[in-house]
Amino acid sequence: MPKITIDGIELDVDDGLNVIQAAAVAGIEIPHFCYHPSLSVVAQCRQCLVEVEGVPKVLPACNTTVRDGLVVKTDTEKAFEARKAAVEFTLINHPLDCPICDKGGECPLQMTTFTHGPGYSRVGGPEDKKVRQKSYLSDRIMYDANRCIMCTRCVRFTDEVTKTHELGTTGRGFRKKISVFPGKTLDNELAGNVIDICPVGALLPKDTLHDERVWYMEFTDSVCSLCSTGCNITVGVDPRKGEVSRIRPRINEEVNGHWICDRGRFDYKEIQESTRLKDPIMKSDKDYEIASWENAINGIGARLSGMKSGDASACAIAGSARLTNEEMFLVAKLSSTLGDCPAICATGTEKIEKKFDLVSNDPYPNSAGARNLMAQANGDYTKTTIDSLLAGRIDTLVVIEADLFEMVSGQEKDALSRALEKIGFLAVIDYKLTETARYAHVILPAASSYEKDGTFTNDAGRVQKIKKAISPPGKAKPGWEILCMIGEKLDKALFSYGSASDVMDDISLKTPGYGGMSYDGVGTVGKVIEHGAGR
């Protein structure tokens, strides 16, 4: 480990670090724009200039690798002047339109201007700057060449991370700009990440243009629920609008690094805008009616209590790997309380393939959890149960966050409709109106993954927390809470959990591989289940 000195602070640092990284270890922030820990070093923005003992010129910290005895000074007049000048040069043709720029308030250039800039402009007004056309790199991403400071992070992203090479720079010198080839667009599955890595407001999401201010937003650390990778995310909610308004990646080197895919980034709108269920609904003789939670739960409780002493095989619970570990555990518990009635779960493939090491072919966030927590969550069992359903042998069915029509083949859909039309009792718990729900006797509105607490176990066996970022709409409740309410009708003591975290504490006592797992232990970056469990 090389021993280095930064601003008089002596420290041992890992080999191979550059001075930006090493300084961070010492708590010293060196401003930079082009450097990004997951991209190659190009040393172009020249903002991270520091002095190195024995070298007459200032050096870019990003391209200076630590070595034993290295003495770096970030706080000399020469270094400050160099960084101040770098800000001035960077702003020469930057429009200074922060008040109308969506990046305002979270803009590295803006922050660096405050901390290192001269505080005044010697260039003149907007008429003294280059003016260039805004353009669209795709349907989703706008490029403002005026704001662009040519750090080329976005270009390197498409060259080095996705290797799709959509972006490049055209022209030379002051004419240079970011371009896509004529007729092409930036349309790979990870494209949205260029918005995050842009250190200015040059690349912005088109959908929310002039619609977002970071300082209004409240952020919650969570995990994406749209595939088995379990990318770590931050959910931004604008309380003025009372809805999720952005999803951004949260760094987790063990899972997603710095990136998320565009589905994870943009598809919250689909969840938010789909026909959300807001009230419990019960089917009366003629019609559907809004019901109170009490009546709805009582209705389900009464039906299941009746089953409890009867034939367990005439009853079934169906879920999907969209459920959290806590919900799966409660489903399994409900099943055993009902005399081991079948509890099946739709899961994704075990042969995981990923595009860009990120986008999984398993669309469920918790297939691994299902295999760990629902003993019956295997394809054969699910098929047998569906077959009994189709054969009319199941009379009482609870479906939670699953659509049976997605679990059967095309030819079986008609049979499923007929079976559900004749079924004695169907309760559906979901955040949206599924095809299955159309046959339900009771529908309970559930929270989406942005609206509840819980954990998912990703395809690498890492248990990660999702956190409630926003309240569910109307009277909807988190699935785990609904399952507890139903369970309490069967056995009050068994289902009296105060929170999802309490459920996890119980899971840790009873589930192989999950020993010692707790919300504290899972922390912000997750915790891998013990080897050999589950998968």
Add this chain to the structure above:
Amino acid sequence: MPFPPGLRDKIQDIADGHETRLSALIPVLREVQNEFGWLSTESMEEVAEALDIPASSVQNVASFYTMFFTEPVGTHVMWLCRTLSCALRGAEGLEHHLCKRLGVKTGETTADGKITFLEAECLASCGTAPAMLVDDTLYENLTEAEVDRIVDEIKKKG
């Protein structure tokens, strides 16, 4: 416009003679430009395909180098040096003279499509300034009479 077979073969020959496909790019672009006079989007796409490199790389390189044209130019390209040694010996006057003579502004192509008139940066002919490169021919120690003669010659050549 798809490349004629002869050009395709030539591109493959050039590519084979280079250490990497990418390193053949500049010679290939020169060849394509010789054929069509400029580098169209379609041409750049064909080059990308022939060399198995991203189209963006082709566009980036084509737009970086001054001698590649990503817009159509005239049959002949006239590069008048504007840099210091030529400027000290009257390049600016020649530029005005040529613009007037050709009826264009610097950077434009004559109405008959014959001559595109451009400023060049130092042509390494400072000792024989002012200088001008027309296509592959360097003209040195220029005077107004000399450039008139050159323009006449080109116009005659067609």
Add this chain to the structure above:
Amino acid sequence: MPEQRIIRNYVDRTNSYTVGSYLSSGGYSALRKALGMAPGEITDAVKKSGLRGRGGAGFPAGIKWSFIPPDSKKPVYLCCNADESEPGSFKDREILEKDPHQMIEGIIIACYAIRSHKAYIYIRGEMPYGAKRIQQAIEEAYEHGYLGKNILLSGFDLDMKLYIGAGAYICGEETGLLESIEGKKGEPRPKPPFPAQIGLFGCPTIVNNVETLACVPHIINNGADWFASIGTPRNTGTKIFGLSGHVNKPGLYELPLGINLLELIEEYGGGTPGGRKIKAVSPGGSSSAVFSADELDIAMDFDTVAAAGSMLGTAGVTVMDETVSMIKVAQNLAHFYRDESCGQCVQCREGTWWLEKILREIDEGKGSIEHLDIILDACSQMRGTTICALADGCAMPIESIVRKFRDEFEEHIKMGHS
């Protein structure tokens, strides 16, 4: 006083560019001799000769060669930098067009010394005539067995390839040149790593200037001591000086390093037209700080010119007489650097743009006195802060012009017109 011609000795001969002409004046005898030496001996001889790079930086060539790891597992490349684009410089073009074999022989010897088996000559696209001559010379060298397999039965193999640029000053920067040969934009690479470690295609590479390499056969033929005896102790050999601008006899003059600048202008260049007063001289290509009329009594060698606050650079001397507007000169140069900046580093991309804009406004009578301090501040922060020296090359002359001719600027600004 006549020139002391070594490299330019045969340029005036008819067909000087052909292998026949070259052979008739003893060409390729140095190669024969070199192939009988150990590679290390050649590097030592070049070190001992004191030969300093003729491309601008003046770095000792032999020392540069010795940076190549002698046990490199990867192939080693040598690139001859024939991208002569520095305003005021036109010395390499003559060698390329009129005596290319001299340079090719130098390349072969250099390759043997650094154990390279592949050499590139990177010529700028604006020299189609030179390119034709070089291509012909390479072919002749192959035909005569100076290139290819088992050169002169020595067991040494070398291939040589001509690579033609497409118009970018920045490709004269050695890593910009390597990027260009690799088929990319000629954007200089951050250093470290240096080309001797990671150069062309990721392999150890030496980049040498045309004139530097043309010196090599003469050093081998006549000995390091002979070369070192020309010029001054730390600035050995002859140098091809280019005279341009306001002189009666512009052109190339090969003279020992250390020749007096005034003597060069007056004796060789024949003074200024009409005997007008000299106002300023750019001593080493446009990137060098200009000298004012009272600074011209100076020895033209790397160290003396550097000590005087400028640089010998390419030794392209541009003379400006009293009729010249230094504001226009500064603006002309800023325009050049602005257009030739590759655009990677902010100080260069924006700084050259800013300088050009301010200087143009001053020239157009829209300037203010504060602009002069902005120019000086910008220049000072464009120096030593970027990946390559292009920004320095813009800042040095402009800073010197504004400092040395500040009165002219101020007067012009106050008059409010050009």
